[in-house]
Amino acid sequence: MAGVVAQINGKPILIHALFRSNPSRSSSPLSLPPLSWRKGKVTMSCKRSYLASINEDVKAHLKHAIPVREPLAVYEPMHYLTFAAPWNTAPALCVAACELVGGHRSLALPAASALHLMYAASYTHDNLPLQESCRPKSTIHHEYGPNIELLTGDSILPFGLEVLAKSDDPAQNISGRILRVVVEITRSVGSQGMIYGQYLEIESIQSNGCGSCHVEEIERVCEKYEGSLYACAATCGAIMGGGSEEEIEKMRRYGLYVGKIQGMTNRIKGNDKDLVKLVEEMRGLAIKELEGFDEAKVEAFSSFLR
Amino acid sequence: MAGVVAQINGKPILIHALFRSNPSRSSSPLSLPPLSWRKGKVTMSCKRSYLASINEDVKAHLKHAIPVREPLAVYEPMHYLTFAAPWNTAPALCVAACELVGGHRSLALPAASALHLMYAASYTHDNLPLQESCRPKSTIHHEYGPNIELLTGDSILPFGLEVLAKSDDPAQNISGRILRVVVEITRSVGSQGMIYGQYLEIESIQSNGCGSCHVEEIERVCEKYEGSLYACAATCGAIMGGGSEEEIEKMRRYGLYVGKIQGMTNRIKGNDKDLVKLVEEMRGLAIKELEGFDEAKVEAFSSFLR
Numbered sequence: 001m002a003g004v005v006a007q008i009n010g011k012p013i014l015i016h017a018l019f020r021s022n023p024s025r026s027s028s029p030l031s032l033p034p035l036s037w038r039k040g041k042v043t044m045s046c047k048r049s050y051l052a053s054i055n056e057d058v059k060a061h062l063k064h065a066i067p068v069r070e071p072l073a074v075y076e077p078m079h080y081l082t083f084a085a086p087w088n089t090a091p092a093l094c095v096a097a098c099e100l101v102g103g104h105r106s107l108a109l110p111a112a113s114a115l116h117l118m119y120a121a122s123y124t125h126d127n128l129p130l131q132e133s134c135r136p137k138s139t140i141h142h143e144y145g146p147n148i149e150l151l152t153g154d155s156i157l158p159f160g161l162e163v164l165a166k167s168d169d170p171a172q173n174i175s176g177r178i179l180r181v182v183v184e185i186t187r188s189v190g191s192q193g194m195i196y197g198q199y200l201e202i203e204s205i206q207s208n209g210c211g212s213c214h215v216e217e218i219e220r221v222c223e224k225y226e227g228s229l230y231a232c233a234a235t236c237g238a239i240m241g242g243g244s245e246e247e248i249e250k251m252r253r254y255g256l257y258v259g260k261i262q263g264m265t266n267r268i269k270g271n272d273k274d275l276v277k278l279v280e281e282m283r284g285l286a287i288k289e290l291e292g293f294d295e296a297k298v299e300a301f302s303s304f305l306r
Numbered sequence: 307m308a309g310v311v312a313q314i315n316g317k318p319i320l321i322h323a324l325f326r327s328n329p330s331r332s333s334s335p336l337s338l339p340p341l342s343w344r345k346g347k348v349t350m351s352c353k354r355s356y357l358a359s360i361n362e363d364v365k366a367h368l369k370h371a372i373p374v375r376e377p378l379a380v381y382e383p384m385h386y387l388t389f390a391a392p393w394n395t396a397p398a399l400c401v402a403a404c405e406l407v408g409g410h411r412s413l414a415l416p417a418a419s420a421l422h423l424m425y426a427a428s429y430t431h432d433n434l435p436l437q438e439s440c441r442p443k444s445t446i447h448h449e450y451g452p453n454i455e456l457l458t459g460d461s462i463l464p465f466g467l468e469v470l471a472k473s474d475d476p477a478q479n480i481s482g483r484i485l486r487v488v489v490e491i492t493r494s495v496g497s498q499g500m501i502y503g504q505y506l507e508i509e510s511i512q513s514n515g516c517g518s519c520h521v522e523e524i525e526r527v528c529e530k531y532e533g534s535l536y537a538c539a540a541t542c543g544a545i546m547g548g549g550s551e552e553e554i555e556k557m558r559r560y561g562l563y564v565g566k567i568q569g570m571t572n573r574i575k576g577n578d579k580d581l582v583k584l585v586e587e588m589r590g591l592a593i594k595e596l597e598g599f600d601e602a603k604v605e606a607f608s609s610f611l612r
Contacts, residue, residue, distance in 0.1 A: 073505055074497045125460060130434070130452040146436040147508055150456075154431060154463070155501040161467055162492035168485045175481035179474045182488060186468035191380045195461040199379055202453055 050300045054092040054105075054112075061109045062116060065163050077144050077152040078159070084143070085120035090229050093258065093304055094237035097251045100297050103241020107174070110167035111181050111236040117160030118189045119229065124153035126198070161185065174240075181236045188232030197225025215274045222263030223256070230259030230304075250289045257286035258304045356606045360398040360411075360418075367415045368422060371469050383450050383458045384465070390449070391426035396535050399564065399610055400543035403557045406603050409547020413480070416473035417487050417542040423466030424495045425535065430459035432504070467491065480546075487542045494538030503531025521580045528569030529562070536565030536610075556595045563592035564610045 068079050091112035098108035128146050142149065161182060168178050187193060204217040213221075234255030238248040261282045268275050283305050290298045374385050397418035404414035434452050448455065467488060474484050493499060510523040519527075540561030544554040567588045574581050589611050596604045 071502065071505075073509065074502050078497055122460070125456055128436070128456065130436070130456060148505070150431055150434065150436060151501050151504055151508075154428070154459075154495075155497040157460070157463055158467075158492035158496040161464075162489055162496065165485050165488040165492065168482070170482065175485055176474070176476065179471050179481055179484060179488075182471040183468055186464035186471065189460075190464040190468065191384055191461040195457050196377065196380050198457055199377075199454070202457075203379065 050096075051089070051092050051303055054095045055087065057105065057109060058091045058095065058112045058116065059087075062113045065113060066159070074155070077148055078155060080143055081124045081149065081152050082117060082120045082156060085116070085123040087116070088119060088229075088262070089304055090119065090233040090259075091116045093230060093255060094233040094240075096300060096304075097234040097237030097243075097255075098241035099237075100251075100293055100301070101238050101241040101243030101247050103237075103243070107240045107242075108237045110164045111185070111240055112233070114160035114164040114185055115229070115233050115236070117156050117163070118185060118194075121153045121156040121160070122189065122194055122198075124149055124156065128153075157189070177239050177242075180239050184232050184236050184239070188228040193228030193232070194225050197221050197223070197228065200224060215272075215278065218264060218267050218275065219260065219278065222260045222267070226259035226263030226266075227256045228259065230262065231255035234258070247293075250292075254286050254289040254301075257282045257289070261286070261305060356402075357395070357398050357609055360401045361393065363411065363415060364397045364401065364418045364422065368419045371419060372465070380461070383454055384461055386449055387430045387455065387458050388423060388426045388462060391422070391429040393422070394425060394535075394568070395610055396425065396539040396565075397422045399536060399561060400539040400546075402606060402610075403540040403543030403549075403561075404547035405543075406557075406599055406607070407544050407547040407549030407553050409543075409549070413546045413548075414543045416470045417491070417546055418539070420466035420470040420491055421535070421539050421542070423462050423469070424491060424500075427459045427462040427466070428495065428500055428504075430455055430462065434459075463495070483545050483548075486545050490538050490542050490545070494534040499534030499538070500531050503527050503529070503534065506530060521578075521584065524570060524573050524581065525566065525584065528566045528573070532565035532569030532572075533562045534565065536568065537561035540564070553599075556598075560592050560595040560607075563588045563595070567592070567611060 062082065066075070066079050066082055069075050094112040094115055095105055095108045099105060127142075128149060144152070164178060164182060164185070168175050189195065200217070201221045204213045204221060208217075231252050232255065234251035235248055238251040243251065261279050264275055264279050264282075268279075286305055287302075290301055368388065372381070372385050372388055375381050400418040400421055401411055401414045405411055433448075434455060450458070470484060470488060470491070474481050495501065506523070507527045510519045510527060514523075537558050538561065540557035541554055544557040549557065567585050570581055570585050570588075574585075592611055593608075596607055
């Protein structure tokens with residue numbers, strides 16, 4: 001997986017991993033990182049450190065949750081496909097939203113891990129060699145046969161929810177919050193969210209003969225696929241952090257805009273002015289949702305909008 | 307789907323639906339119903355009524371949970387594939403276990419519905435036309451293309467957990483029980499349970515060149531696939547019904563034997579004496595687990611052992 005490598009706290013970081021929800025769709029001529037990246041080097045560096053520290057914590061939590069253990073025939077592909085899926089910023093948004101409303105980071109880590117696992121399951125199945133498809137596939141290396149990749153995707157999804165449900169601690173009295181997050185996640189990955197976005201994408205590509213789609217179609221797909229994932233991430237973070245209903249709904253809308261921006265940016269082909277304009281509008285709307293929160297904490301949130 | 311039709315309370319019932327976990331594997335020469343069915347007509351009729359009434363309630367709960375609504379492109383295949391999957395007795399076992407430990411039926415219906423949805427998702431994916439497979443496939447009619455069936459299976463699984471998590475009622479103080487059931491279900495359908503059974507079945511068929519498997523291999527597959535499903539069903543019912551830890555573990559073991567019996571019976575080919583003997587042993591072990599429970603309620607449980 002190619003990417004620009006930078007040093008943060010002495011550690012190499014793939015820059016595109018901080019910006020792209022799906023590098024496999026990275027053929028866009030309007031390539032990230034944007035101009036603002038080069039202008040505000042110092043400020044960005046701080047923001048990237050915050051994101052990088054969250055990502056490290058989520059990855060450590062995931063590695064602990066999915067050790068390579070017996071039976072190897074099951075856990076090796078599970079471990080491999082979990083970490084082969086491109087890293088997106090939805091888990092980090094979940095943790096950041098938790099901290100924004102005053103919650104401790106550890107409260108959001110199981111939900112953030114579950115979000116990456118949901119995405120990894122979706123990504124694994126999205127790349128299965130099934131008939132009658134003219135959808136854009138990534139060029140990922142298939143380490144295992146399709147039967148094993150199908151089964152592994154099927155096992156990653158419930159495993160993510162198991163990780164989340166198992167984090168319940170009667171002493172903390174957070175069972176209600178966790179169950180609410182289970183409903184948010186199952187809804188966002190299911191038929192009202194990401195899966196619906198995938199249906200729309202199949203439908204849209206089929207009706208356009210595997211050619212280009214209209215801006216409205218792209219927006220609808222992104223609203224359901226990436227929009228649902230990021231809206232869910234921010235909502236779950238705010239719920240786990242003990243945010244008020246108003247804060248939770250603000251985070252839901254902020255996440256939705258972030259997801260749509262991520263999705264649309266990844267789908268921009270050539271000089272697609274309408275899509276670029278729409279992305280700009282979304283950024284403005286997203287920033288408005290951050291009004292009223294602690295300004296010092298909000299600063300890091302601008303990173304999600306690039 | 308062919309089957310013997312009987313009348314219960316004036317309603318036609320497919321007899322094999324009460325006995326078989328997977329009618330698609332019904333080519334066994336040792337075909338059900340067994341001799342005892344013909345001997346004890348009156349007693350069986352009562353037991354079938356109890357099972358039939360549970361099945362009716364679970365199906366009504368499912369139909370209410372998955373209405374055919376907009377967007378039709380998503381909900382029609384979801385509804386179709388949920389009810390196209392063969393009906394097995396795991397959801398009924400869940401409800402019966404709840405009632406056995408003194409719980410109200412309504413407490414177990416969401417978990418029972420979730421169990422059928424997990425099985426329907428697994429069944430849908432099991433019948434996808436993927437490469438390099440020599441596994442026995444059912445001859446079900448594919449109403450939708452493989453992409454749609456893949457996505458629909460992916461949406462049915464989280465939907466089942468959503469149905470379960472949404473049943474939380476703060477007034478009843480059952481959040482802890484529901485979270486425990488989420489862990490049980492995600493674990494049993496995942497890499498330690500049903501998925502592991504499917505891995506073993508692929509491995510076993512590949513090493514035997516798509517030919518017959520050894521009794522030990524069949525037992526291992528059934529322990530993980532059907533065993534996990536039924537053990538989970540009985541455990542979840544006992545948890546939701548407020549059973550003691552001892553009752554919950556008795557139900558777990560009973561369910562495991564029931565699942566293994568179901569799985570092995572469906573895989574018996576010809577006059578397979580070793581497998582028939584093993585099934586008989588399991589029946590004896592299962593019945594022992596019912597000792598100490600209310601005898602009147604236990605009577606209905608013998609139906610799961612046929």
